[in-house]
Amino acid sequence: MTKRRQFVQGIAALSGFSLASCGWQLGNINSARNSGSRNLYIYTWTQYVDQELVQAFTAESGLKVVVDVYDSNEVMLAKLLAGGGGAYSLIYPSDYMVQKMEAQGLLIELNHDRLSGLGQLFPQFQNPSYDPNNRHSIPFNWGTTGLIYNSEILKDAPEDWDYLWQNQSILNKRMTLLNDVREVMGATLRMLGYSYNSKDENQIKAAYEKLVELKPAIASFDTDAWQNQMLAGDLTLAMCYSVDAIKVTRENPQLKYVIPRSGSSLWTDTIVIPKSAPHIDEAYAWINFILQPQVAAMISQRMNIATPNSAGFEKLPDEIKNNQNLFPPTAVLEKCERITPLGELEDIYERYWTRLTSN
CATH class of the missing domain: 3.40.190.10 (Periplasmic binding protein-like II)
Incomplete structure (x- = not known):
């Protein structure tokens, strides 16, 4: 069973972090507001989503985010196949697992018209080998x-x-x-x-x-x-x-x-929407949030991860952009x-x- 790398604890000092300051727009989630369904369930890696970031999203969108965690791709897949993943609108599989999940018909094909910022991804992440043209996934970090x-x-x-x-x-x-x-x-x-x-x-x-x-x-x-x-x-x-x-x-x-x-x-970790997702509008809202350059830069800087977002990369301090352990040279x-x-x-x-x- 492939064990998951453990990410560092949380994004510290996000007080004052505002989605509005990032130029983020709620977009088409009015139906979610009106439906009375206020929870967005995310299934992700242990210690992956920071609560400060979740709270910032909730403050602007009005959507409550509930996070469940797993420590391996295989545990996540087994739960989905056993029918235990029906509450989740977003999952964070690794690249090879996207291929497995897609082959088993578990993922929706993303509507790119509903996403903002795909063109700001580095070219190698706009058409990745594990998911051509990002049909079923959005890269989160690598x-x-x-x-x-x-x-x-x-x-x-x-x-x-x-x-x-x-x-x-x-x-x-x-x-x-x-x-x-x-x-x-x-x-x-x-x-x-x-x-x-x-x-x-x-x-x-x-x-x-x-x-x-x-x-x-x-x-x-x-x-x-x-x-x-x-x-x-x-x-x-x-x-x-x-x-x-x-x-x-x-x-x-x-x-x-x-x-x-x-x-x-x-390796690349991604965000996908499973076919069993109960709240599609909310899922797209979260993905658009993550695609914002300022948010991508904040996550990269605080969690020591390499962002696939070129616009977010440009907002990083030079010491991080020049860190070849984080962003290795092409060669x-x-x-x-x-x-x-x-x-x-x-x-x-x-x-x-x-x-x-x-x-």
Whole structure:
């Protein structure tokens, strides 16, 4: 099960934040006002939507926002398929999960005439491979997967995934890998010169065997706990998501984040409206709110996430715009791949993963 990267706590100091000051218009939600239905239910990641932001939206729109959370794409999908998601008008799946949900007929096709600001997205987010022309989703934020290390201990920065194997004795029991089959197998495949999304069983097996060699030196497969361990000095290196790395490096500048030169994964989190959504007008109102440049910039700055909104990007301070961990240069991104659904082959990945992590 793919565990979700945990976003930093909340957007602080949003007092005085006004949607009106952002030039935001309520748009066509009069029907919602008149219907007597005042709640907008959102299903999103743990600690994702900040209450200050929710309150600002409510103050201007009159719509009460109720947030439920999940910690993995798979948990969210299972709930929807079991019929437990009928109250939600908005969900925040990751890119590959958009493909799965669309294939199962769970998403409405968005009416772009009802959305404001799509043209302000960076070009690469206006026609993403996981959802051409944003037919079913709107990008919310994006990032990379890489390595964070203690530069006081490791004087030479890790440059690629093979650093883990080459320095296995130094890193022994002082490194962690993500608890994520597709990320860990994908990174190893990439190191071997293959695709993150390899469909070749021989290549998948080779990646597994390479990881077996590294297994004795791995402290754990972990997605979240490494942060406190790294800050406490108990770890020297961890595989992680950029959003978490940036938070930790701000707490301790001696900790550095790198994107391996052979390439890594590039992920995007999105906003979708499920076909079971009870309140479509309210859902569009929230999306238009999020698409406002000032709102996008505020979220990016406070939550250490990379906005896909070019107009919002321009409102960020230079120190954030120039942060290459947050906004990597094109040359780096060109070597990264999105994780894509692999159908029945995912069972093969899972089989090797179970074998690797259970021994």
